[in-house]
Amino acid sequence: MPLAHHVGLTVSDRTDSLKFYRDILDFEVVNELSFEGGAFGTAVGVPDASAEFSVLDAGEFRLELIEYQDPISHAEHPRLNQPGTNHLGITVEDLDAFLANVPSNVPQLSEPQVTPTGNCIVFLRDPDGNLIELLER
Structure with missing residues (x-):
């Protein structure tokens, strides 16, 4: 049976997001990474993608906060009854x-x-x- 490994959230500002997930929810930062282009861009379907990651320990899983260098515009806040909302x-x-x-x-x-x-x-x-x-x- 496959096991859950992590949840990834694309964020607009990792500093602001860390204030929420680390400082309010008390998740611990366990790693900071950056990836760009090559296999990463191919894997995420965004050629020449460049992103910074903060990996947090959320107990039973890891939480990745991902800030892309050139994000597309921010979508409207989802509602829970919209398909695709997480x-x-x-x-x-x-x-x-x-x-x-x-x-x-x-x-x-x-x-x-x-x-x-x-x-x-x-x-x-x-x-x-x-x-x-x-x-x-």
Whole structure:
């Protein structure tokens, strides 16, 4: 059976994104890399691509924050009911306590909600509008 290795998010500014994922979500930076052209450009389907990566330890998987040198324009923030929309789910021990430490400028889709399965969830947006689900079991 294949095993999940990492989730990659293309971001507009790694510094801003690190403030969110490292400083707010407490993920640890484990590596910083850069790739350009050649096999990398071929693999991502962007000839002459150049990108900087921050690899973070997110517990059960790695999170790659990828900033391309020449990105295309930023798409409109996705909604959860749009096909192709993704979100990153993160388990926290105490959702209310965790949210108390999230800066007020971090967009939150609603107040925490209890689902029919008994989990308490809330969705946030990172600096690029990526959806982050915080979940307390």
